[in-house]
Amino acid sequence: MLRTFKLLLLRWREPSVLRRLLLAQGLLVLLLWLGLIAYVATETLHDTSVFDSGHRFESIIAVTEALRDQPEQLQQVLHHIDMFQRLEDGVEDIEALRMAMVVWRGDQLVYATPGEPGVVYTPPGDGVQLVERDGRRWRALTKQSQHSNTRVTLLLPGSIADLLMAMNSHGFLVLPLLVSLPLLVLPAWASVRLALRPWRRVSAEIASRGGQDLSPLAYAPRHRELRPMLNAVNRxxxxxxxxxxxxxxxxxxxxxxxxxxxxxxxxxxxxxxxxxxxxxxxxxxxxxxxxxxxxxxxxxxxxxxxxxxxxxxxxAPAQPVMLDELLRERLAQLALLAAERGIELDCEAADGIAIGAPRESLISMLDNLITNAIKYSPPGGLVQVRLTAAAGLAQLSIADHGPGIPAEARERVFDRFYRLPDQAQSGSGLGLAIVASVVQRLGGQIDLQDSPLPPLSGSGVGLCVLLQLPCQADEDAHREAP
Structure with a gap:
């Protein structure tokens, strides 16, 4: 579990174009959302219709004039009206959004919302005015009765910072974004992956090629952004x-x-x-x-x-070659070299194994492998050759009693002109490079392992070269063989 977490963490820390595109889309959505919030807040501050929605002024003035001789009842009614306004607007518990009101009869204060800006006087008929009280800004609108000296002033917070803080504290800013974020990320991820599909096709074609395939890329995109990259790669x-x-x-x-x-x-x-x-x-x-x-x-x-x-x-033209017959032929040719060095050759090869390949390439491959096994084995050693076929693959193994190749060097020995240090035998460092080139051409695999042969006194661990080559169908081999 810990290893999986570490792998995921390493994968996340790797640079990713897909993640960059998703982050860019997320930042764009965030900027649009913040812009929308700023627009809504600005419009809210400049909107005057909220002051007189539902004929607030007319109702308050009518009640004040009707109960002018009953001050206690008037105070109760105005308090209920004040509370009802907050409940109606849905902001009764949001201090920065609550509406306050002040009622005058001439120079006499009739009612003021408790705990809000207090006594505020603005002349009627001047429209919405900004008022400073205790470090806070208020928007105030005053109207007077046409039949008496009753005046009503309604006040709303006038600071955009207070408005945004109040909206954020009650989840009006972040909560809708958090709720909609999963619904935005998944479509964005799907759309970006769909848009990057041509790039993945190019990557898959390049990854499927061998190291020697330098032909132009077959994929021809219609996308304007991808064509310059493919043209540069092909050049x-x-x-x-x-x-x-x-x-x-x-x-x-x-x-x-x-x-x-x-x-x-x-x-x-x-x-x-x-x-x-x-x-x-x-x-x-x-x-x-x-x-x-x-x-x-x-x-x-x-x-x-x-x-x-x-x-x-x-x-070079490929032709069907009977690998078992060619193997016996090359062993017979190299038997004299093995006899001179006191090496025994042991061969077991199944019959009828055909390989579609240039004959000269197969000869070079076999000669290099067998010659190396003979050359590096000590006198009295054994070179064991086994050839079988299974599941459409020819499996060739050549084991010896030589010094072997250390595991850390088994990849490098296929490089051209590379030789292990402190080699007693002379060589050019090209033998295994030729073998690897032929195997790659045939679409096969090559692997180096320790020899399974029992070690001789004074010999090394030995080397076993394992080859897997695609076979050609028997009927094709007999039909095409000369």
Whole structure:
């Protein structure tokens, strides 16, 4: 539970365009709401119709004149009228919104609302006037009877701050916003997600691509805001694609050109061995030959890498290949190397497993895996090869008695020219990069694990390379195979 909460917290703290849009909409709604409240408050302060709604002045003047000879009853009636006005307006318990009244007969004060601004005198006929009492502002309107000297003054709070504070204290400001907020957030979230659907389609297409797929994005949006981004991405992909093509062309041309001088150097060095005497000179020539072999091996690996990259790009034709037959063929070719190093080869392969792929790519993949297993296994070791098929997948495992690869380095060994430190065997660091390129081209998976073979005395934990490759249907393989 705590871990889930932490993940949710981390997810919430991550920047989010969706959250920014929702917050922007929320702020816009809040600003509109505050603007509406300010407009309502301003209109309320300038509205004079509330003073005389229901003919307040006429009623108060009529009662005052009718009961002018009964002062006690007049006080009671005016008090009831005062209370009724507050109940009628629905603000009896809101001090900042209550209406107060003052009644005069000539210069004699007849009635004043208890506890409010007190005795207020404003001349009749001057309209609404602002009055200051005890630090508060009041709006006052006075009318006089046409038949006597009775005057009535009605007062309402005249400060917008008091009005807003009173409305907020009784939930007139925040409560409607809180009640309507869930009804606003869900439609806003749904509308924003719907609006961002084209961006998600672009993201899904990019995420579904492999690392070698540099073709233009297939999605063609009609949206004006999205087209510049897609055009920029496609231009970037084109520039990267052209740069990679130039790099591959240069490497392939350089590798091809290097093969001839390397072969010539080897022929001359071998011919020179027959004419050179002395252990020191022979050792120097042996070093030249070994260096030439390493350079020739590197050139071969570079050419194999270029061929696998061409297969990834789809420029090399794919054909149905019987993987079990090819596996036995490559093991037979490498049996001499295994015998020279004292390594035993053990193979079990199910029959009839077809893979739709360029044959040269599969040869490069198998040769690199088997050669590495032989090269890194100690004398007397075993290289165990197993090939099975299940659920439409060819499953190939190659286990050895070598030193193995630490778990923290099993991702990096697929990088080009990367080699583990303190390696006893020479190499170019391209073998597993070629294997990974071929596997990616075929839509398969590759995994490195500790070897399941029982360890030999003095050997390491060993390495087991597990491959899963999509099989081709048997009828398609037999129909298309030459």
């Amino acid at each position: 970037l992909l084109r520039r990267v694609r052209e740069s990679v093509a130039r790099e591959r062309s240069f490497i392939a041309d350089a590798a091809h050109e290097l093969r001839t001088p390397l072969a010539t150097m080897r022929v001359h060095a071998e011919a020179l061995q027959a004419h050179v005497s002395g252990a020191h000179a022979q050792a120097l020539l042996d070093g030249v030959l070994r260096g030439g072999e390493r350079a020739n091996h590197l050139v071969g690996q570079l050419l194999a890498l270029m061929r696998s990259d061409a297969a990834v790009d789809g420029t």
